[in-house]
Amino acid sequence: MRQSRTASDTRAALDCFAALAMTRKGPSPMFDKAVARSVDQIIAISRAYAGDARDGKVDFGIGVYKDETGLTPVMRAVKAAEQRLIDEQRTKTYVGVGGDQKFVELFAREVLPDHKFGEDVVGIQAVGGSGAVRVLAELAKSLSPEVTFWLPDPTWPNHRAILGAVGVGMANYPYPKFDAEPDIDAILCALDGAKQGDCVVLHGACHNPTGIDPSLDDLARLTEGIVARGLIPFVDSAYIGFGAGWRKDAERVQVIADRAPEMLLALSCSKNFGIYRERTGAALLVGKERDLAPAFSNLLTVARANYSMPPDHGASIVRTIFENPELREHWLSELADIRDRINANRTALSLALARIKQDRDWTYIDRGQGMFSLIDVTPEAATRLREEEAVYIIPDGRMNIASLDASKADEVAAKLATAL
Numbered sequence: 462m463r464q465s466r467t468a469s470d471t472r473a474a475l476d477c478f479a480a481l482a483m484t485r486k487g488p489s490p491m492f493d494k495a496v497a498r499s500v501d502q503i504i505a506i507s508r509a510y511a512g513d514a515r516d517g518k519v520d521f522g523i524g525v526y527k528d529e530t531g532l533t534p535v536m537r538a539v540k541a542a543e544q545r546l547i548d549e550q551r552t553k554t555y556v557g558v559g560g561d562q563k564f565v566e567l568f569a570r571e572v573l574p575d576h577k578f579g580e581d582v583v584g585i586q587a588v589g590g591s592g593a594v595r596v597l598a599e600l601a602k603s604l605s606p607e608v609t610f611w612l613p614d615p616t617w618p619n620h621r622a623i624l625g626a627v628g629v630g631m632a633n634y635p636y637p638k639f640d641a642e643p644d645i646d647a648i649l650c651a652l653d654g655a656k657q658g659d660c661v662v663l664h665g666a667c668h669n670p671t672g673i674d675p676s677l678d679d680l681a682r683l684t685e686g687i688v689a690r691g692l693i694p695f696v697d698s699a700y701i702g703f704g705a706g707w708r709k710d711a712e713r714v715q716v717i718a719d720r721a722p723e724m725l726l727a728l729s730c731s732k733n734f735g736i737y738r739e740r741t742g743a744a745l746l747v748g749k750e751r752d753l754a755p756a757f758s759n760l761l762t763v764a765r766a767n768y769s770m771p772p773d774h775g776a777s778i779v780r781t782i783f784e785n786p787e788l789r790e791h792w793l794s795e796l797a798d799i800r801d802r803i804n805a806n807r808t809a810l811s812l813a814l815a816r817i818k819q820d821r822d823w824t825y826i827d828r829g830q831g832m833f834s835l836i837d838v839t840p841e842a843a844t845r846l847r848e849e850e851a852v853y854i855i856p857d858g859r860m861n862i863a864s865l866d867a868s869k870a871d872e873v874a875a876k877l878a879t880a881l
């Protein structure tokens with residue numbers, strides 16, 4: 462009796478598996494609609510580089526700082542802050558939808574020292590600078606469903622992906638690629654086509670991908686033109702500290718904030734604290750106290766519906782550094798070392814290119830701000846560089862100069878020259 466019950470159970474189980482297998486073989490209710498695609502060019506290049514076994518490969522791809530040994534180091538000030546957290550942190554309970562408000566306040570005070578947190582600037586901790594762009598764009602769309610975002614052409618490709626996912630309109634304004642200053646009149650002329658309440662994306666410092674920033678005077682004039690047209694600056698600043706210095710780069714954001722009655726500001730700690738994988742940033746709103754409280758509550762609603770609450774570790778590191786003057790000094794000097802190395806890389810590469818390719822002026826690479834500059838190559842030439850020379854640049858010609866080993870500048874320049 463016992464045996465036959467077992468046999469019938471087994472048969473039933475087999476029938477059940479067979480039915481399941483049939484279902485799995487049948488038409489897919491969803492996944493067969495998917496067409497394989499790569500995330501974006503930057504991620505695709507970064508994955509291809511990681512999978513390349515050739516010696517001497519050169520990584521000019523994703524925007525990550527590397528030292529001369531090819532390592533993206535953990536800053537010593539970050540390690541020290543982490544040690545304090547291990548010693549002192551007593552709970553891992555939720556920090557709240559807006560994240561660590563002390564972190565947000567200190568970050569806002571660093572960047573906008575003339576503003577008053579809680580009065581004319583409010584904000585939330587965000588999941589990296591990209592997460593900040595996403596929630597701020599969603600907020601803009603929810604408050605102004607017809608909003609169009611005006612982007613510099615070229616810009617960081619993920620801007621278009623994020624804004625496309627949010628479902629806002631997009632339009633371009635012109636931006637120089639290589640060795641010219643931004644033409645403020647041409648930008649404002651393009652913005653004449655914008656409607657009141659549209660957002661204008663400005664890169665706070667160290668434009669990605671060109672490394673070209675307008676002068677402070679030009680930035681002020683541009684902001685005044687934006688405001689005069691009833692438009693709103695949407696500032697994405699992921700590289701503060703990588704251009705002219707922490708304070709000087711932040712001043713660029715301040716120049717915009719001082720002139721704009723309203724502004725949305727996405728900040729990142731990925732590069733300047735080297736905490737890329739901790740996904741730490743802030744989404745700030747600058748405006749009149751009266752209007753900011755309801756706007757802030759809307760921002761919280763957007764965040765809650767996205768990811769509920771942000772991760773804590775990176776924000777706790779940055780807060781600990783900002784709260785402690787000694788750690789902050791230590792971090793600032795490490796940041797200065799990184800900046801100096803990037804600038805030395807720029808000089809080395811521009812001189813090496815000038816030696817090899819004398820028919821062009823390469824000083825724009827030396828003058829560039831932050832990690833990136835473009836070189837004038839076709840996507841096909843960029844592919845050839847990758848396949849034949851193991852030099853990885855983004856197909857639009859973007860190079861992350863922060864990861865160059867300057868002692869190899871001549872060798873790398875010779876390889877780049879094959880694509881020019």
Ligand code: LMR
Pocket residue numbers: 503522523524525617619669
């Ligand atoms: C870049 O532009 O390479 C970085 O901002 C990394 C990224 O997320 O694209």
